Amino acid sequence: MRPEPDTLVVGAGTAGCVVAARLSADAAHAVLVLEAGPVWATPAQAPPGLLDAATLPLDPAAPWLRHYPAVLGYADGAPVAATLVRGAVLGGSGAVNGAYFIRPPAADLAAWSAQVGAATWSAAALAPTFAAIEHDLDFGAAPWHGTDGPIPVRRPAAPDDPFTAAALAAGFPAVPDWNAPDAPATGVGPVPCSLDGTLRADTGSRYLLPALHGPNLTLRGETPVTGLLVEHGRVAGVRTETETIRAGRVVLCAGAIESATLLLRSGIGPPDELRAAGIEPVLAAPVGQHCADHPEIGLDYRATGNRPGAVALETVLELDGVEVRPYALEFAPGVRRIGVALMRPATTGVLRLRAADPRVPPVIEHNHLAAATDRLAVLDGLGIAAELLSGMAGAELSAQPPAAAGLPAVLTTSQHLAGSCRMGGQDDNHAVVDRMGRLHGLDDLWIADLSIVPVPLSRGPQAMVVALAELIARGMRG
């Protein structure tokens, strides 16, 4: 029989790789990581299809993806369906993502700190962590940057980018470094990216694989966890399809969809919903009740002489709550897209179980654009994007931007679902975990992934997830 690990990490994704690497740095501490998807032991064994950051490896048949049906919103009362995609592989969604690596602005972190009643998650408290994560190849000398962290960061945008030129000509300020503490809420600038040359630099390759040499860290792939083992007021381990594995403590890093789903399948969630799915409640908790995401609407245009991008999004225009994304990918031959994403939507969505069977995906309903303020913010953003396009030489809109009533029908998603197991105090009826990721109500279970973020983030979540995992691992080390 294998000895019981001190810590069992569920999911070797963006957060899980950081948590496992940091906890196993103590040689006396045994860490076991169970990952649902494929894994490998050295960088040379990584599937070549995952590496090049210029393409998103999202072929529906790819063995490293998991898909989930979702309803983004309603158009004339009819659901707008979409398929969510997640990386199910070493590195998780970070192994298949766009490599955009921007820290959240201080205002988001102030709202987060207010939500949990402590400065733990303020910009000032997180600044050393963000610096320690990165090796910034452009601005490493700046005091707010790092040069010896695991994640290489650089900005591949070309200086003659036509979108940037149009935005500057329209009067938007230039922002050379979105990760600077004084970066404005509005402006245009190159996207800092987690890039090792032209390759995606995810936490699988940059944190977990370098730590795997030690005897106290074990990684098992193709091992989906199906539920938690709850005994005598504590989480004592996990169940897989074939075995029960006990551990001193468990850290869920399965991502915002699967961490919530695992809690629900284990009887931790809203009791009525659990009973309706045929599950006996173990602990009442608002799991899946307040999910956030970044709804997006695209403007397609034809342009001549498109230069291939180094990443999907090389430059970005921020409009304080709306992100305008001039993608550097072709969506069809000769067709490019500007995405207009709502970063702080007024409404939230829900995730709940359809059935107890782990093979049945959960119900995910986003409820996007239900608020008039959100529709107005998107319309403003679309108007600005269309105006900038008209100033870009050789660019021609494929269709006029939709009017307010037509917005829901053309909704898409940024793939950033968050907040399904929110952080907050014991008296916060939206909270599932405390401010260091520990489950309210049962011992020995932590959650350390995007599911616990309690406020909308005005930027893509990847950089924040890495920092979050660093901070929770530090708290767990004591």
Ligand SMILES: Cc1cc2nc3c(=O)[nH]c(=O)nc-3n(C[C@H](O)[C@H](O)[C@H](O)COP(=O)(O)OP(=O)(O)OC[C@H]3O[C@@H](n4cnc5c(N)ncnc54)[C@H](O)[C@@H]3O)c2cc1C
């Ligand atoms: C296509 C795409 C593009 C994106 N682009 C960007 C971008 O450019 N910039 C940005 O900031 N954000 C981007 N994001 C979002 C960002 O990558 C994610 O929010 C972030 O990686 C989430 O980290 P996580 O640790 O919470 O989850 P993940 O990285 O998704 O990790 C979860 C891991 O847990 C594993 N797992 C799940 N269930 C189980 C189970 N039951 N048992 C065992 N293991 C399990 C999964 O296989 C996976 O490896 C993108 C997301 C997607 C999907």
